Amino acid sequence: MKPKTKKIIITLSAFFVVSTVIVTAVVLKNLNGNNVNGDGTFDPGDRYESTLMDYMGVVYDDRNDIYTFTGGYSETAACPWGAVHPGIDYALLNDSTVIAAVPGQVIDIMVQDYGESAENRFMIHVVIRFNLSLTVDYAFEPWTNITANKDHQVELLDIEEGDWVQKGDKIATFLKAGISAHIHFMVHENNVIQCPHKYLGAADYTELMEMIHSFQPTWDLCYH
Numbered sequence: 768m769k770p771k772t773k774k775i776i777i778t779l780s781a782f783f784v785v786s787t788v789i790v791t792a793v794v795l796k797n798l799n800g801n802n803v804n805g806d807g808t809f810d811p812g813d814r815y816e817s818t819l820m821d822y823m824g825v826v827y828d829d830r831n832d833i834y835t836f837t838g839g840y841s842e843t844a845a846c847p848w849g850a851v852h853p854g855i856d857y858a859l860l861n862d863s864t865v866i867a868a869v870p871g872q873v874i875d876i877m878v879q880d881y882g883e884s885a886e887n888r889f890m891i892h893v894v895i896r897f898n899l900s901l902t903v904d905y906a907f908e909p910w911t912n913i914t915a916n917k918d919h920q921v922e923l924l925d926i927e928e929g930d931w932v933q934k935g936d937k938i939a940t941f942l943k944a945g946i947s948a949h950i951h952f953m954v955h956e957n958n959v960i961q962c963p964h965k966y967l968g969a970a971d972y973t974e975l976m977e978m979i980h981s982f983q984p985t986w987d988l989c990y991h
């Protein structure tokens with residue numbers, strides 16, 4: 768082996784070792800970031816019953832805080848709002864209280880920025896893990912282009928990553944900065960966004976449908 772070739776091989780070997788360390792570190796960070804332990808478990812202890820989610824609630828504590836309803840969950844454009852829409856839009860008045868729909872641990876708070884030219888520029892995500900397979904994702908859309916408004920909504924969050932919440936706990940005050948502000952609410956099971964219906968408690972489903980029908984008397988929650 769020529770010295771030069773040997774040097775290249777050593778360099779390549781070092782590169783792969785470093786790469787492996789980096790990749791491993793990233794994977795571990797992601798697992799920890801999702802509060803799934805290294806052995807793939809997630810244990811809320813005796814905080815709540817985590818086997819089955821069939822007692823999900825709504826995200827508001829006062830129905831009067833909802834100012835309109837324009838979109839539920841749809842996998843098809845053949846629905847009243849005419850578009851595929853993976854989530855439920857809770858259109859909240861300014862200063863409304865936002866509550867936890869499920870108990871769990873806050874595993875991620877993250878801001879998406881769609882760029883300076885976007886009218887609805889920011890989505891502030893709050894993700895709560897209920898168990899190993901189920902998370903809920905609140906996407907706060909204050910409907911603004913102004914960075915200070917985004918920062919204000921972040922300041923109005925009452926939770927931090929790592930916090931545990933019970934169903935009904937206040938997690939935020941809502942900032943309605945623009946005309947179409949709302950929370951786009953998603954339920955993920957095994958990383959697929961689902962219709963929330965089967966997870967809702969009976970009284971919670973009744974409450975949600977009464978709210979929807981107060982604005983849209985004939986609409987369903989989900990269209991498949």
Ligand SMILES: [Zn+2]
Pocket residue numbers: 838852854855856950951952
């Ligand atoms: Zn939406």
